[in-house]
Amino acid sequence: VTLCGPHAVLHATFGRALLVTGQPDAALTQGREAVRLAPDHPLALTYLGDALAAHGQRAEAVELYRRAVKLGPNAAAPHHRLGVVLAEEGHPDAVPLLTRAADLDPADPEYGCTLA
Numbered sequence: 001v002t003l004c005g006p007h008a009v010l011h012a013t014f015g016r017a018l019l020v021t022g023q024p025d026a027a028l029t030q031g032r033e034a035v036r037l038a039p040d041h042p043l044a045l046t047y048l049g050d051a052l053a054a055h056g057q058r059a060e061a062v063e064l065y066r067r068a069v070k071l072g073p074n075a076a077a078p079h080h081r082l083g084v085v086l087a088e089e090g091h092p093d094a095v096p097l098l099t100r101a102a103d104l105d106p107a108d109p110e111y112g113c114t115l116a
Helices: 008-020 024-037 042-054 058-071 076-088 094-104 109-115
Strands: none
Touching (some): 008 024, 008 042, 058 076, 076 094, 076 109, 094 109
């Protein structure tokens, strides 16, 4: 699929849509293109991290989530994704990250439910 130009957010969002519809390989391609176009964009980094995690590349995903948190301290999604991965590993940093995500976007039920 060709998108209308080199727009990182379009590639990132399209990649996320591909991932949630069961197309992880295509999602990875779109995510990589998004990060190539905007290597410091928290959304692009987060969605590429999601695609990498879906491919079992958790260490790489964690690295991207950490970068996204650093670059987007007020973005809920990277805090949530990093918190979830760390929680699955029993890491003590998970709860503060999940709490921060819920605080940043209290309207998103997924963030609050993750803490429950």
